[in-house]
Amino acid sequence: MTSPTTSSLPAPRPAPRTDADLGRLLIQCQDGPGIVSAVSGFLSRAGANIVDLAQHSTAPEGGRFFQRTEFRLPGLSAAREELERTFAAEVAAPFGMEFVVTEAAKPKRVAILVSKTDHCVLDLLWRNRRGQLDMNVVMVVSNHPDLADEIRPFGVPYVHVPATRDNRAEAEQRQLDLLRGNVDLVVLARYMQIITPTFLAGVGCPLINIHHSFLPAFIGAAPYQKAKERGVKLVGATAHYVTEDLDEGPIIEQDVVRVDHRHSTPDLARLGADVERAVLSRAVRWHLEDRVARNGGSTVVF
Incomplete structure (x- = not known):
């Protein structure tokens, strides 16, 4: 069988449509007070509405903190780059946080x-x-x-x-x-x-x-x-x-x-x-x- 080159591969069929304004924010950092408030406040100021939030800390004190947030932000695709840049400076850096922002529609x-x-x-x-x-x-x-x-x-x-x-x-x-x-x-x-x-x-x-x-x-x-x-x-x-x-x-x-x-x-x-x-x-x-x-x-x- 002849193996196609990457350039000759046909385009994949489109996946089911998802809300274009639905975003996901996944974070992790050392646990401590104020993390949930900082994340929620940032998203609120950015004009986003949180629709789902789950969190976990690996220990009552001194654990690793994890949080997954789904939010709806009008015009997310256009705003995403600025959202990530601002979040990195205002929230992630002070908390030593690793994070990723994704778009559900992609x-x-x-x-x-x-x-x-x-x-x-x-x-x-x-x-x-x-x-x-x-x-x-x-x-x-x-x-x-x-x-x-x-x-x-x-x-x-x-x-x-x-x-x-x-x-x-x-x-x-x-x-x-x-x-x-x-x-x-x-x-x-x-x-x-x-x-x-x-x-x-x-x-x-x-x-x-x-x-x-x-x-x-x-x-x-x-x-x-x-x-x-x-x-x-x-x-x-x-x-x-x-x-x-x-x-x-x-x-x-x-x-x-x-x-x-x-x-x-x-x-x-x-x-x-x-x-x-x-x-x-x-x-x-x-x-x-x-x-x-x-x-x-x-x-x-x-």
């Missing part, structure tokens, strides 16, 4: 990496088409050509980049050429290749991965068969941000389903796929809606 650009297993990628694309995941899927990249016919009906470019031990560096560079500067998020939808520190440093955006919850007990091939042989009673999945520590990044979402001796190995695999789809879609949605704040090796999810 969906994040997403690339999905996949190998041969289709249940997670097809679920994400279906939810996107149904309006359940507000994102622009700009491409699906795979190290195998197998899923091209399944992806094509969604109107999303399918880019085959063969990746093996022998050509890992070359394949990685090809992927980086496609992704760098073109996407805001990469989702590993059962992508069965090691993500190297070089790739993480060069891609320029977060990565979310999904895997079964047997790790590290049943690592490697045939985990459901190993689980069956050990008599597991729970089958689950974990979605997390990708770091250099394989499968140990900050967890965004998890879920489980109970199983017993009557379930066969194919039953366990089927139930596991169901949980993986649900967990990954929730994790991706929360990231798209700016609900996830990273706190060292953990997360705060509003």
Whole structure:
């Protein structure tokens, strides 16, 4: 299969329309008095109306403070740059605050990496088409050509980049050429290749991965068969941000389903796929809606 160049990729289909004046402000800093008042007062003076606010401190005293605020500001797109500049000077600097302002009407650009297993990628694309995941899927990249016919009906470019031990560096560079500067998020939808520190440093955006919850007990091939042989009673999945520590990044979402001796190995695999789809879609949605704040090796999810 011929892999298209970035310039030849068709424009993604528009995501569902969102209120053009709806903004999101995500902050974190050392906890202390006056933070909520300062943020709310600033937004009020800017002419914004707060429509949703959630906050969390990691400790009663001396903790890390997190807050997610949704606000409506007429003409947000035009006012955003000045809003960010003024907020940085008047609020963020005095509190030593990290912050990000986003516009709900501008969906994040997403690339999905996949190998041969289709249940997670097809679920994400279906939810996107149904309006359940507000994102622009700009491409699906795979190290195998197998899923091209399944992806094509969604109107999303399918880019085959063969990746093996022998050509890992070359394949990685090809992927980086496609992704760098073109996407805001990469989702590993059962992508069965090691993500190297070089790739993480060069891609320029977060990565979310999904895997079964047997790790590290049943690592490697045939985990459901190993689980069956050990008599597991729970089958689950974990979605997390990708770091250099394989499968140990900050967890965004998890879920489980109970199983017993009557379930066969194919039953366990089927139930596991169901949980993986649900967990990954929730994790991706929360990231798209700016609900996830990273706190060292953990997360705060509003």
